[in-house]
Amino acid sequence: MGAADLLPDELRAHPLFDGLNGEQYRWLADSGRSHELGDGEVLFAEGAPARFFVVLLDGELLISKVVDDRDEVLARHSTRDGAEERAMLAHTFTGELCVLAGDAYLATATSVGHSRVALYDRDTFLQMLVRAPRVSEMVVPVLALRAQDMIVSGGRRSTLASLGTLAAGIAHELNNPASAVIRAIGELDDAVEELEAAAETWGQTAEQAERAALADARRDWLARPRGSGPGDALGVSLLEEELQDWLEDHGLGDGSSLAPLLAERGLDTGWLDDLGARVFDARLPAALRYLSESLRIRSCVMDVRDAGTRVSAIVRNTKEYTNLDRAPESDVDVREGLESTLAMLRPKLAGITVVRDYAPPLPRVPGYPTELNQVWTNLVDNAAGAMGGRGELRVSVRGEGGCILVEVADTGPGIDAAVLPRVFEPFFTTKDIGAGTGLGLHLSHRIVTKRHRGSITVRSRPGDTRFQVRLPGPPASPGAAAAAEEDGAAPTSCRALPADA
Known part of the structure; x- marks a missing residue:
């Protein structure tokens, strides 16, 4: 209507x-x-x-x-x-x-x-x-x-599993920046009012040289990166206590509002002594209050900016993972797909050490990026589940003849030798009832072998399970193919490989 x-x-x-x-x-x-x-x-x-x-x-x-x-x-x-x-x-x-x-x-x-x-x-x-x-x-x-x-x-089970992973990943990743924005905006509501009052008091009493001293202090604070204070939590806590004592001894009623802002950038009581020496004692409390509210607002603005940057990165990773604005079939950089998948699965990889081993620039492979990301999702998700949230996940990409070899390995307990030959069968799963459909590896096998003319194999022992995916590289130019035929070279196949599983 x-x-x-x-x-x-x-x-x-x-x-x-x-x-x-x-x-x-x-x-x-x-x-x-x-x-x-x-x-x-x-x-x-x-x-x-x-x-x-x-x-x-x-x-x-x-x-x-x-x-x-x-x-x-x-x-x-x-x-x-x-x-x-x-x-x-x-x-x-x-x-x-x-x-x-x-x-x-x-x-x-x-x-x-x-x-x-x-x-x-x-x-x-x-x-x-x-x-x-x-x-x-x-x-x-x-x-x-x-x-x-x-x-x-039923109905598009593998796609829906990816959607569930994507949704959970987005919700988890958005939680931190969203909380930071809400916290910063809540503080800004109070801080703006406090800053106005502090600025009025300071502006009525300060001399030009004292205003310059506070301006220098703000510039120095801004020039120092966050996290440049003590490297351990105990050191930060002790520094905050020293700064708070100094601030309250010099007339700032609530030293706890300014002390953490100074400590996170490695500023100590010596820095405050230098500032105090440039401000008349009677006006120092007003100067400290104005500095506290000014830095508090700047810190909130930085929190909002950082959160916005994080949200943009989440949207970018989501777009890459789902391959928006791309044709269904295109030339694929498998490393980009793996990185997007790892980003989407970050919540499930908490506590797991991820080791990347990517060879120097490799050619793109012809294929379906969304479907390949589905394969990477199944392999990484299974590895994380096998390790129970702790262990090492190794992801590698390298060339092998005319193929691109992707390997996803984990340090979990391994797959029992009796069931290893069945892992790619439809509806076969070793997970508890309700924890898996038994379709993930089967569909991954179909995507790799049927859709991309490649191969997927697995070998496993306790502490070392490896899924290896081989994908054909870009087709050789007519000249290169003719030269290889004259030399008697056999055509490269990513299917007929020696059993390494």
């Missing part, structure tokens, strides 16, 4: 946005758009590019999927269901899985009767998770449940 503006008050009443503040509601209203649908109107179709995260404001959406040439109803999202709170919340938004992954919609959404939705594009949805962590707390559990339900029910 049509689009319209969103109002903060209608978002305030929505369960997904419960508990936000006025500024967050205003941002949500300004950043999204309302869309009305008539009875039977399709909001999005299965297979279409996933463009929007959808919040159901009023009405009902029927979610269906074509299975074996017939429509199968997967869910009904309604604002009128009187279900249990978590289930009711889950039925008020949709599209988050596909939007996060940059994939196509996995199903079709059709309006039942008149409906009204709020639409947020992908970039805005990612910003929403940062600006409103409360929304992340609501979305991620529902997202995880949906991914699990869809995996159990």
Whole structure:
């Protein structure tokens, strides 16, 4: 039917946005758009590019999927269901899985009767998770449940597993910068008011030379990198105590506000003595208060800037991992794919030492980057699970004849020799019931051997399990191929290799 503006008050009443503040509601209203649908109107179709995260404001959406040439109803999202709170919340938004992954919609959404939705594009949805962590707390559990339900029910199991990994990785990675932004903004609210009062007092009493002394102190503080103080926590704590005592002895009522800012940059009481010598004793408390509030605000601004940089890096890694804006088949730098995969799986690799061994620049290989990233995800995820969160993961890439050899090795307990020949069989798994589908390695085998004309093998003993993937390099030029044929050289194959498993 049509689009319209969103109002903060209608978002305030929505369960997904419960508990936000006025500024967050205003941002949500300004950043999204309302869309009305008539009875039977399709909001999005299965297979279409996933463009929007959808919040159901009023009405009902029927979610269906074509299975074996017939429509199968997967869910009904309604604002009128009187279900249990978590289930009711889950039925008020949709599209988050596909939007996060940059994939196509996995199903079709059709309006039942008149409906009204709020639409947020992908970039805005990612910003929403940062600006409103409360929304992340609501979305991620529902997202995880949906991914699990869809995996159990079948249909694109491997893709959905990757989506679940991606969503968990993004949620985990966004948590720290989002918390930093919220903390910094909370401090800024108080710090700006305090700075105004301190600046007024200092400005009324300070001499020109004293103003210059404080300006020099701020420049010196800014020139020193964060973390340049004592290298251990105990040393930092002792330095903070010394600085706090000095500050409070010289008239700063709350020395604990300034002491940590100085300690993290390696500034000590000698630095404060030099500053104190340039300011008249009676005006030193006002100078210290002004310096404290000024540096506090600068520190908050740096926190926000660093958090923004981190979010940008997360978006960049997500884009690389999902290969947005790329054709399905292209020339692939396997090292880029491995790095993106390691970034997405960083939460699962906590406590594991990752060792990289990448050969000098190697040629790109023709292939399907998203599918290869799925292979790397399965291999790295299995290795991390085998090690139980502790051990060494070794990832290497090197040339081998006309092939590119990728090896993922771990120091886990190894795979039993009796089951080793079956690891690539469909639905075969050594994991507990519910912990694995037995499809990851089977699908990886199909992707490597069928889609990329390569090979994947495994060898294992306690403390050393290695999966080796060989992919054909770029095809040789006609001249080089003819020369090799004249020399009697056999064509290179990444399939028929001596058994090294």
